[in-house]
Amino acid sequence: VSAVAWAIGVDVGGTKVVAGLVDEHGGLVATRRDEHARPGDYAAVLDRIAEFADALSAEAAAHGRVVDGIGIAIAAFLTADRDRIREAVNLGWPETALADDLAARLRRPVLIENDADAAAWGEWRFGAGRGARTMVMVTLGTGVGGGLVSDGRLYSGATGLALEIGHLQVVPSGLPCPCGARGCLEQYASGTALGRIATGDGGAPPLTGALVAQAAAAGDATALAACAEVGRWLGLGLAQVAAVVDPSVIVVGGGAGTAHPVLLEAAREAFAAHVGVPRVRPEVELRPAVLGNAAGLVGVADRVRQQEDQVREREADRRQANRVEPI
Numbered sequence: 672v673s674a675v676a677w678a679i680g681v682d683v684g685g686t687k688v689v690a691g692l693v694d695e696h697g698g699l700v701a702t703r704r705d706e707h708a709r710p711g712d713y714a715a716v717l718d719r720i721a722e723f724a725d726a727l728s729a730e731a732a733a734h735g736r737v738v739d740g741i742g743i744a745i746a747a748f749l750t751a752d753r754d755r756i757r758e759a760v761n762l763g764w765p766e767t768a769l770a771d772d773l774a775a776r777l778r779r780p781v782l783i784e785n786d787a788d789a790a791a792w793g794e795w796r797f798g799a800g801r802g803a804r805t806m807v808m809v810t811l812g813t814g815v816g817g818g819l820v821s822d823g824r825l826y827s828g829a830t831g832l833a834l835e836i837g838h839l840q841v842v843p844s845g846l847p848c849p850c851g852a853r854g855c856l857e858q859y860a861s862g863t864a865l866g867r868i869a870t871g872d873g874g875a876p877p878l879t880g881a882l883v884a885q886a887a888a889a890g891d892a893t894a895l896a897a898c899a900e901v902g903r904w905l906g907l908g909l910a911q912v913a914a915v916v917d918p919s920v921i922v923v924g925g926g927a928g929t930a931h932p933v934l935l936e937a938a939r940e941a942f943a944a945h946v947g948v949p950r951v952r953p954e955v956e957l958r959p960a961v962l963g964n965a966a967g968l969v970g971v972a973d974r975v976r977q978q979e980d981q982v983r984e985r986e987a988d989r990r991q992a993n994r995v996e997p998i
């Protein structure tokens with residue numbers, strides 16, 4: 672009996688490419704990272720991914736394992752079939768066939784997934800949402816991403832754009848959003864919003880969310896108030912999500928989402944104050960994510976392993992069906 676295969680997950684973000692060799696339990700065996708990638712340069716990103724994939728495959732071989740395939744978690748709008756990138760605003764890529772381009776180059780199966788969906792899958796399989804029947808995950812970073820796992824399936828919608836929680840309109844005619852709409856949740860409840868709120872209206876250049884998180888950890892009153900305000904907006908948005916999706920658990924992740932416990936506490940209070948059908952609805956638990964920055968690459972690597980398992984099962988079934996019985 673051969674050993675269980677591992678998989679490689681890669682997280683492609685605004686300024687970084689991080690790859691991990693992931694075992695069958697969602698554990699990170701080894702990582703490679705480039706924090707200064709030039710994401711706008713498509714060919715350079717392909718080069719970097721190929722280089723990391725080779726290094727991590729060699730690492731797997733040293734452990735006596737084979738690699739099932741490669742999964743890419745990426746901050747982009749994808750097609751429903753997850754075969755093409757429709758638009759990657761932060762990366763400056765037009766429509767690209769990333770999965771095909773990489774598969775041809777690496778001669779292995781390549782799967783792409785939206786980074787927030789991949790993170791949701793990771794937290795559901797191995798993290799804060801493990802075993803939940805219906806789990807929503809919301810990720811607060813530069814923007815806001817969302818994912819839904821229900822009855823063991825990741826839900827992507829008819830056109831691949833489901834659970835874009837960041838673009839839920841919470842303020843009619845509110846702040847303009849790069850997506851083209853106004854008053855989107857991510858203008859009020861994201862790392863960017865955290866920085867803007869803490870900076871105030873004095874005309875100073877906005878602080879980063881990370882800096883505000885640091886100040887909050889040190890007990891700075893302005894930073895803590897900003898965390899609470901972002902939390903209240905988040906709770907309001909999640910109450911709308913709950914009215915549609917009826918989740919049992921909501922996992923809150925991302926650098927800003929886990930910036931300070933005050934944020935989640937404020938989100939819980941606002942959620943309870945705004946959620947519909949409160950008399951009948953069982954309590955929805957808002958939990959902090961536990962996989963941190965690795966959630967996306969761990970999640971997408973697991974999806975690769977799962978897909979290759981299905982391929983193997985279908986092949987086994989076919990062999991069984993084709994077997995000629997002796998007369």
Ligand SMILES: [Zn+2]
Pocket residue numbers: 837838848849850851852853855
């Ligand atoms: Zn928007």
